[in-house]
Amino acid sequence: MIFQGVDYLKIIAQVIGEILTFLKPIVSPIGEWMVKWIEVALNVFPTNNLTLYMAIFIFLIATGAIVNAIWPGDKPPKHLVDKYQRLGLYDKKLRKIEEETEVSTEEIE
C-alpha cells in the first residue's frame, strides 16, 4: 500500500514473487520437515524469563572475547613445530617445502 506507487519496487516484488513461486514445490516440503523438529526444540526454551537469555548472551560475548583473544589461531600447528625441531629446519624453509611439494609429514621423516 505505501510502496505500491513506486514502479521499480513493484518490479522487484514481482521478480521475487516469481522466484519464490518456482522454488515453492521444492523448498516447502523441506520447510515442513524443519518445522517438525523446531516445534520440539521450542518446547525446551523457557517462555517467561528473559534473564536466562541475557545470561547466555553475556556468557557468549565474554567467552568469545577471551577465547579468541587467547587463541587467535595464527600459531603453527603443533605437529609441524615438532617436525621443524626434529629436522633442524627453520619455519620458512619448511613452509616452502610444504607449499611447493606438498610432501606429507611421514614422507619427510
Add this chain to the structure above:
Amino acid sequence: MAITIIVPYLTFTWIKQLSVMGFYIVLEQQAYERIIFWIAAFGLLISGCAFFNYSAPKQSIRRGIFALLQILLNSLYIWSYKFSGATEIVFSIIVGPSSGSIAINLQNMVMLYMGIYFLTIILKGYDLIDFTVNRDKIRLKRYSKKLDKEEKEK
C-alpha cells in the same frame, strides 16, 4: 543485533498502532508482547553466537560450530514468529463506532524460508566437516599468511 532485535522491535512497535487512509489498525496487545519476547530472546542468543562466530579465526572448528549453531537458532527465530502468532497477524480496524478485523497469513512464506534455511544448515554442516578434516592444512595456510605479513612489515 540491529537486524535480529532492534529492527523487528521497531517494526512491530510501529505497526502496533498504524493509521492507513484514516483507518486505525491495532495489533493485539497479547500478540505484540509474545512477539517482542521471542524477538528479544532469540535475538540475544543469535547475537551472542554471531559475536563468537565472527571473532573466531577463519575456517576454525569453533567458527564452524558457532556458524552452525547460529543458523539453527535463526531457524528457531524465524519459526518463533509463527509460534508467537506473527505469521497470522490479526489487525483490528476501528472506524468510528463500528469495528472489524483483518488477518494476514504469512505461514507459506515462512515455510519457504525454512526450506532455504535447511539448505544453509547443510552447507554449514559441510563447512564444519571440511574444517575438521582439513584442520592441519588450514592451520598451515593461516600460519603461512602470518609469516608473509610479518615479512612484508619488515
